[in-house]
Amino acid sequence: MLGDILIKHKGNSKLLKNFKKYKKHRAKQQLFSNFSTHSRWLLIAILAVFMSGCGDLFEPTVKSICEDYPHFCADLNEDGWCRAEKSDIIRHRYNYQNDDSDRPKYDLLLNYEAYESCIAKASQIEHKKYREREFGRKEAAVTANKALRQLIWQTRHSTDPYVSYYQWSRFGHEDAKARFISAARAGIFTEPKYYVDLASIMVAQDPIAARNALFMALAQYANVDSEIDGSITSQLASLSLKMENYRMAYVWTKVSNHFAKSIDESQLVALATQFSLPVDILDQLSDDIEDAISGREFDAFAMKIDQL
Numbered sequence: 001m002l003g004d005i006l007i008k009h010k011g012n013s014k015l016l017k018n019f020k021k022y023k024k025h026r027a028k029q030q031l032f033s034n035f036s037t038h039s040r041w042l043l044i045a046i047l048a049v050f051m052s053g054c055g056d057l058f059e060p061t062v063k064s065i066c067e068d069y070p071h072f073c074a075d076l077n078e079d080g081w082c083r084a085e086k087s088d089i090i091r092h093r094y095n096y097q098n099d100d101s102d103r104p105k106y107d108l109l110l111n112y113e114a115y116e117s118c119i120a121k122a123s124q125i126e127h128k129k130y131r132e133r134e135f136g137r138k139e140a141a142v143t144a145n146k147a148l149r150q151l152i153w154q155t156r157h158s159t160d161p162y163v164s165y166y167q168w169s170r171f172g173h174e175d176a177k178a179r180f181i182s183a184a185r186a187g188i189f190t191e192p193k194y195y196v197d198l199a200s201i202m203v204a205q206d207p208i209a210a211r212n213a214l215f216m217a218l219a220q221y222a223n224v225d226s227e228i229d230g231s232i233t234s235q236l237a238s239l240s241l242k243m244e245n246y247r248m249a250y251v252w253t254k255v256s257n258h259f260a261k262s263i264d265e266s267q268l269v270a271l272a273t274q275f276s277l278p279v280d281i282l283d284q285l286s287d288d289i290e291d292a293i294s295g296r297e298f299d300a301f302a303m304k305i306d307q308l
Contacts, residue, residue: 062087065094072097075147077140082118089115102160105151109166112148119144161188169197177201184213191224192217196232207243211236215300222296230259233293246275247282248308254286255293 066073072093076086088111096104123137155163157175161183167176183189184198195217203210214236221228233256240249250271257265272279289305292298300306 060094062090065090069094069097075140075143076115077119077122077137079136081122081137082115085111085115085118102155102158102163105155105158106160106162106166109148109151109155109163112144112151116141116144116148165194165197184216185209187216190220192220192226192229192232195220196229196235199235203239207239211239211243212300212306214239215298215305218293218298219300221293221298228259228293230256233259245308246271247277248305250277250279250282251286251289251305251308254283255289258286258290259293 060068062073072090076089089108092104092108092111096108119137119141123141125137152167152170156167156173158164158167159179161180164176164179164183167173168180180194181198181201184194189195195213199210199213199217202213214232217232218228233252237249237252237256240246240252250268253267253271257263257268271277285303285305285308288303289298292303
């Protein structure tokens with residue numbers, strides 16, 4: 001419309017020039033606007049990938065940590081033995097040097113355990129030529145054991161759920177066990193193994209609570225990349241039989257066969273025949289459960305499996 005007006009007023013050259021400039025400027029704006037629209041998400045995705053790796057790019061090396069903070073490394077062996085275990089301790093000391101809370105101490109306990117196990121074996125290796133290396137590893141083994149025992153003592157009465165789990169699972173402390181059970185039942189943990197251990201505690205006194213704990217264990221695979229533990233479904237099958245819930249026993253036996261890649265369906269046939277089970281419905285539910293577990297989106301209560 002504005003172009004038509006200008007054509008009718010050819011004499012006004014200044015206005016015509018301004019209109020041409022305007023059109024050229026608008027074309028540039030539209031060009032970059034379209035580029036931005038079509039490329040925005042691609043650019044964001046590229047930046048996200050780059051930024052996700054920046055933490056590793058700027059993280060100091062173990063060597064530089066030891067140079068700047070020699071006390072983080074002084075009590076560890078200096079040779080190449082147990083390099084990975086030693087690095088885990090050094091990085092943990094560096095990363096949590098200003099954090100005195102109990103949660104990081106759980107990981108440090110595990111790191112000390114792994115290092116002590118490794119360096120204890122390495123300390124038994126004799127060197128005919130480099131006896132000082134042998135002595136260094138023996139000294140490191142003693143120091144590692146002392147550090148581990150000291151940290152165990154320091155965290156004996158910790159209320160942290162993970163440290164409580166450690167104190168119970170390693171030493172059987174009843175107070176730590178009670179704290180662990182309370183935390184697990186509240187859904188504090190995000191890894192399957194803690195709920196499997198909760199189930200092992202509850203199975204004798206409360207089979208339903210044990211079953212629910214195993215349900216929780218399977219649900220936690222949404223949070224981890226580790227391989228799915230097929231023994232969980234086997235435990236659910238056995239527990240269902242113990243509870244005389246034969247529909248559930250059928251379902252979990254079929255799911256267990258799937259993950260074990262077993263073609264033996266004799267137990268399924270026996271259950272279906274003896275208890276007149278609705279096989280078609282249970283087979284469909286089993287398939288749905290297998291898909292949910294494999295897709296790491298299992299939710300027993302959303303699927304109403306507890307109502308079988």
